[in-house]
Amino acid sequence: MAKANKNTILIRVIIAIILAVIIGYYSQGISIGGLQLASLYEMLGQLFLNALTMIVIPLVASSLIAGIGSLTLDGSFGRLGVKTFFYYIVTILVAVLIGVGLVSLISFDQFKPVLDKMSEMPTNIQLPSSGYDLLKQILFKIFPSNIFLAASQGNMLGIILFSVLFGLGLSKVSGPSQGTLLKFWQGFFAVMMSVTHIIMKFLPFGVFFLVARTVASGGFASFSSVGFFLLIVLLGLALFLFVALPIMLYMRGASPLKYFRAVSPALVTAFSTSSSAATLPITMECVERNAGVSNRICSFVVPLGTSVNMTGSALYECVAVLFIAAMLGIDLTIMQQAMVVVLSLLTAMGMAGIPSASLISLIIILNTLGLPAESIALIVPVERILDMFRTVVNVASEAGCAVMVARWEGENVLPR
Numbered sequence: 001m002a003k004a005n006k007n008t009i010l011i012r013v014i015i016a017i018i019l020a021v022i023i024g025y026y027s028q029g030i031s032i033g034g035l036q037l038a039s040l041y042e043m044l045g046q047l048f049l050n051a052l053t054m055i056v057i058p059l060v061a062s063s064l065i066a067g068i069g070s071l072t073l074d075g076s077f078g079r080l081g082v083k084t085f086f087y088y089i090v091t092i093l094v095a096v097l098i099g100v101g102l103v104s105l106i107s108f109d110q111f112k113p114v115l116d117k118m119s120e121m122p123t124n125i126q127l128p129s130s131g132y133d134l135l136k137q138i139l140f141k142i143f144p145s146n147i148f149l150a151a152s153q154g155n156m157l158g159i160i161l162f163s164v165l166f167g168l169g170l171s172k173v174s175g176p177s178q179g180t181l182l183k184f185w186q187g188f189f190a191v192m193m194s195v196t197h198i199i200m201k202f203l204p205f206g207v208f209f210l211v212a213r214t215v216a217s218g219g220f221a222s223f224s225s226v227g228f229f230l231l232i233v234l235l236g237l238a239l240f241l242f243v244a245l246p247i248m249l250y251m252r253g254a255s256p257l258k259y260f261r262a263v264s265p266a267l268v269t270a271f272s273t274s275s276s277a278a279t280l281p282i283t284m285e286c287v288e289r290n291a292g293v294s295n296r297i298c299s300f301v302v303p304l305g306t307s308v309n310m311t312g313s314a315l316y317e318c319v320a321v322l323f324i325a326a327m328l329g330i331d332l333t334i335m336q337q338a339m340v341v342v343l344s345l346l347t348a349m350g351m352a353g354i355p356s357a358s359l360i361s362l363i364i365i366l367n368t369l370g371l372p373a374e375s376i377a378l379i380v381p382v383e384r385i386l387d388m389f390r391t392v393v394n395v396a397s398e399a400g401c402a403v404m405v406a407r408w409e410g411e412n413v414l415p416r
């Protein structure tokens, strides 16, 4: 994408957000001909989300098959996997440590428990009952028995494994069909990228309706009681996004400024959709076309990162558990705090990139620590707004990992 074009999209999206906040605010409670404006915005925003989500599976499958098919031909697949997981783990760990650090610097004790909020606890959440069940659930997602069912359920981990196997299998096929198939999947992927490009033209409209929906339905209104928690999480996310990640990029020889320029359309999409999975097509477009990361790296690091590299979510979970414990007047031991770190890391690695996925992981962590799961009601008022910000960090981290792995692999991406 040309530079001027990139900037125009960003400016349009920023204007859309500002307009959405103003118009959304004045649309609260207003209906036209019996139709609530908030639900009209919701429907139109959902159309945009559907368009994005619709192409996720074919985009991920074709990009992985084409990418891995050519990767394995030169034997570099294993090495890429190791480098990718190195950055996934480093980024999540840094984020979680920022969370723990902030909480230990600031005391929550002066903020009195608001236990009557517990009645706001969502009731219809399906939970694994033990650590073993959780592990089983994740493994069954990675190894589904029916790939079409997995695709129709949006099971990204299953699709990823199948596509990786397909790519590996493709590299082992001998004869002319190998080249033909590889070309087919490369062509398929190119088409999906063009479709992404078309959908991106509607980005300002999609963002407008999604943000207007949230504002018009009072989504930003009720967070005064946990304002302090909100600030700590925002501060942590900002520290990761504007300090830790740029330092990591810089250390790999990339220019943080160029990085933000390249990925900003993906970040605003993440903000307005609260879903890193729905943002995936745009993240890939930014990483490949704007940042110039090769397809073989982008197609592996970014889609897998959508399931595994939930950096912002890990930071959020960690702060949330420590906050809840403080609000309940429970002192966590050092061992328990270490467990919070490990559990935040693990649950964030198996999370779906959908809105509010963190709430489920949070309940799992609370259960494991023996804290009352109902207490997530304490932070529900700020869930929506924090979801938007942590999704931005999730997407920024996936894209950042792709850039760093690419540089590590010798690609001169976004040089500083």
Ligand code: ASP
Pocket (backbone or CB within 6 Å): 274, 275, 276, 277, 310, 312, 313, 351, 352, 353, 354, 355, 356, 357, 358, 359, 387, 390, 391, 394
């Ligand atoms: N909404 C987040 C995402 O899609 C996941 C979460 O933290 O709830 O990346």
